[in-house]
Amino acid sequence: MxxxxxxxxxxxxxxxxxxxxxxxxxxxxxxxxxxxxxxxxxxxxxxxxxxxxxxxxxxxxxxxxxxxxxxxxxxRDRHVATRLVEIVVPDMTREPWVRIVRSAQRSGADRGIQIQLHDAHQYGDLDVTLRVLERLPELAPSGAILGSICHPRFAELIVKLKGQAYPFVLIGESWREIEVPTVSADNRAGGYTVGQELVRRGHRRIGYIGPMVDPTARRRFEGLRDAVNDGGVAFDRALVGDLVLENPLVSWERAVDQAIRRMMDQPDRPTAILCCTDGAAADACRTLKRMGVAIPSDISVIGYDDEPICRYLDPPLASVRQPVEQMGQAAMEMLIGRMGNPRGAIEHCVLPVEFVSRASLADRLADAGGTPV
Missing domain, CATH: 1.10.10.10 (Winged helix-like DNA-binding domain superfamily/Winged helix DNA-binding domain)
Known part of the structure; x- marks a missing residue:
């Protein structure tokens, strides 16, 4: 210059x-x-x-x-052909996915990469999204960034794409023993931090709500469970509300409502619940209020993702914040590396999380004198 x-x-x-x-x-x-x-x-x-x-x-x-x-x-060498990359996300109405996509798009634009976006929630039809995944090698021959969808058929297609040596990066935890490139926040650490905080604040009956078939939701649960056990409190598996979702792309409200009611029907109710997402936590809060259960005096509720909705719920929702911009950038950079070497070593990028305490979380007190349980 x-x-x-x-x-x-x-x-x-x-x-x-x-x-x-x-x-x-x-x-x-x-x-x-x-x-x-x-x-x-x-x-x-x-x-x-x-x-x-x-x-x-x-x-x-x-x-x-x-x-x-x-x-x-x-x-830039404008004679170099633009590379086309597909980004498939479960739900662009959720702010974390919007920020992940924008970050990946910015990172890719600097390298001559053009983005196609498939928002699975927009269609609400699992079969449509699975067909897109199956056709990725022809729709976006350069590669793809895939947001994890909590359904076993999604895992089957991941295996198929890997077998075809198609370059892709998964945002979320790996499915069972399927070894593929991943970018995720530290989901176990997020759950563990919440568990530690709840035990420290006197909670002993601690529940969890999420689709246990999904590896990301499961890792968050495992962290919570381990922290509770490590804190000297026996985690009660009866307080796990496993969301069985026939179609994870549509509202989870009914499944969350049923899980909360089953949990609260127990003679020894939970005093705190961690939900796998902020959306699930918001659904849980609605059901609890309809049941006449006060938050947080009767029960504390914690979400995950720290979406903007957390600040506007009544009471504001405690949550776990993920570094979503870093996740989007890391996913694009990892994908660019795999474009040049699709059968190269499998990489995993795990980024730190941050617990955000708000008014939906309170100490569990044994009496008016303030002695923790």
Whole structure:
């Protein structure tokens, strides 16, 4: 890049966009040539880091440059064919999936990757989504990022795609002994942290709600169970509400309602429940309120994912936060590696989680004096 001075009239970054665009079109910056790092461009132009980043984002969108992680910003070779990648997610009405997809899309755009999105929830038909998965090698020959769907037929198709050496990355836990590339948050650690917190706050009857056939939901349960047992409290398996979902792509409300009612019909009710998602927790709260059970004085409820809904429920919902932007970026980077070597070593990326305490969680007290149970 030449040492051209930058006119900083509004918008501030427009002059940098124009300068770089002119240099590329004039041939002064050649395909695959290093333009520089964002830090170098800040120093060279006197613009802020935010302005430089916006300028580069615009040029990436125009297909003129690309970011290469750890190396800098390069002039893109526009003669290189765009690679088409399919992203299949269970439910784009859920904020974590929106953020995962956007992050993966940003990461892929820097590398000349075009995204096709299949939102399984939009169709609500498991067969439609399974047919898309079966046809992935022809629909998106470069590869795919797959959000895990909690149904055994999904696992069967994962095995088939692996056997075809089709490049894909699964977001979520691996299905049983199916060894495929995965990106996930630390689901066991999330469940374990909740279990530790509940035991610390005096809870002894602790329940869990989720589809136990799903490996991600199961890992969250295993963490909870182990923390309760490690805390010197025997976990009662009767307090597991296993959601059996014929079609996991439609509302879970009825299944959650039935699980909560079975759990609360026991003579020794739970004093706290961890739900596998925030949506399931919201459904659980509705049922509990209809039953006249007060949250959190009668029972504490904790969700998982820390979606925006958590802050607006009454009471606000305690939850476990996942690093969803990092998950999307890591999935795309892992997929790009597998595109070049589909039969390469299987990688697993596990990212840390964070417990977020809110008003749906309270201490379990034995009496008005405040002695923990």
């Amino acid at each position: 030449s040492n051209t001075s930058i006119n900083t009239s509004n918008p501030v970054y427009a002059s940098l966009v124009e300068t770089l665009r002119d240099e590329i079109h004039a041939g002064r910056s050649q395909p695959n040539q290093l333009i520089g790092s964002e830090h170098e461009m800040v120093r060279r132009t006197g613009l802020s880091r935010v302005s430089v980043r916006r300028a580069i984002d615009q040029l990436v969108d125009e297909g003129l440059v690309e970011r290469r992680p750890g190396k800098g910003v390069f002039v």
